[in-house]
Amino acid sequence: MAPSDDDSDPKPLLPKLSRRAFFTGAGASALGATLVQTAAEAASTAAPAVHGPGPSTLTLTLNGRPVTVQADPGTTLAELLRNQLGMTGTKIGCDRGACSACTVWLDGEVAASCMTLAFDARGRKVTTIEGLAKGDELHPVQRAFVEHDAMQCGFCTPGMVMSCAALVERNPKCTLDDVKQAVSGHLCRCGTYPNVFKATLAAARSNGKGKGRS
Amino acid sequence: MQSFEWVDAESVEQAVTLLGESKDGRPVVAKAGGMDLLDLMKGGVLSPHRVVNLKGIKGLDGVRFDARQGLELGALVTLSRISREPEVRNRFVALSEAAEHAATPQVRNAATIGGNLLQRPRCWYFRNEHFHQAGGDDLARVRDGQNQYHAIFDNQRTAMVHASTPATALLAYGASVELVGPGGKTRTVPVSELLLPPDMKRPRDTVLAPNELLTRVRIPAPAAGTRAAYHKQGERESYDWPLCDVAVVLQLDGRVVRQAAIAMGWVAPTPRRATEAEKLLVGRPVDEELARQVAKAAVAGATPLSKNAYKVSILETVVRRTVLAAAKA
């Protein structure tokens, strides 16, 4: 697993929504029902909270910062990131999970944000390409992409970097086959794969040493 | 994608109650990883009035192995977990390989085994809003059209193929699923009976009732001497949908085959057992020549369409190689 986001974050704007908070949100009738029933009965019979179809509140951690937004349940994480949260580094290519340009980390694991509903990211840690560098210090994979010319038009690059960085974090001893496997879902129209492989292997080798600004 | 109501189910019982309702002809659907649902909704093929999120239900994400009971996977276990889980890798390698070769790493991290079995076909006519709603003769459209990825067996009534590739391995292992309906009514259905030939005019291609939940997948404990192999053949090395996939499970006594299961996916409306080919294996040691005969028997009776005769010879080769791989595993 790739590292989780920095834990020294400011307090969330809203506390993580608990199960109970959702029930309360359903309104007085649901709340009343839970009060007069045992917990077990309530779980099976109480009308659960309904979100949507219009905008509803959700909270997630974005690049280490808690954010609370309104989105309708039909919104994908990619749309939320790009259209409401200004994270346009996340690209939408095929919008069907088949090109991986939209790759982000969800709790440290790669996810196709175009096929992830924003509501499925509730309470989770989302890391986008914007959250990979530590201040001015690029992630070793970002640096290696620059040094090895691992991009041409650049459209697939943010997603590609997220996958390669996740691999390097998880397995610093990764092999060429591991890199190929990690980017197997990514389509690069320019055909820059060989340099992506080189860059990722170089980053893996240098990880820990020679971190620096770029 | 049209928006919808979202409800978090907290228990199987609650989910089942919620699934019973529909409104203005728009269904209430369950959502696990959402990979197939989103695809259908974006394509305009499905427009639910409400989505019942199953991900918060506790107790559906376990992987358990017991030497007597075999393997039990909760419906919410992801494909990536199946591909990594040591108990699956060590004892059910055809399943872990099938999971590892399905989709992309990103999709596997979200896709659940339950949703995977219940996904709808990948036929491009099926997935196209226009054709999906056009009515008329779905089969004629495929027969006269772009049928290079369609069925080469049993294609007289539909030529669409089931999309799940893990289903191929599960069929070879004799797996079954547990379905739970209203009032906790539970039934166990073999994977071979779960899947129905795909049909555009039906809301699902399985025997699952609208208000039933798939809760578990079970594989019987393997007998001593069980060997298995899996191969998914795509057009390229990198991720792609298969042209065909094959799972072979052999029970060997020394070099002699005692029992054989050969399952073939993406070649018939539902994954198909090569029954005659399996019989050729029983009682004999596997060698190149026997594997050749077995593969030939496995493709006997194929009725390819105008553009997919190539799949017959590819399937024959993949069966031969996978039988040999299983015997050597």
Ligand SMILES: Cc1cc2nc3c(=O)[nH]c(=O)nc-3n(C[C@H](O)[C@H](O)[C@H](O)COP(=O)(O)OP(=O)(O)OC[C@H]3O[C@@H](n4cnc5c(N)ncnc54)[C@H](O)[C@@H]3O)c2cc1C
């Ligand atoms: C680029 C790409 C490549 C792919 N390649 C492959 C491949 O090679 N092989 C393969 O097999 N698949 C492949 N897939 C499909 C993918 O594996 C499936 O879409 C996924 O497994 C579905 O699981 P899910 O949990 O996301 O299901 P969902 O989309 O959440 O649900 C699918 C269906 O099952 C129902 N459902 C889900 N869980 C339950 C339950 N427990 N009880 C009752 N109903 C339920 C839903 O209502 C829905 O109808 C690919 C997908 C993409 C995007």
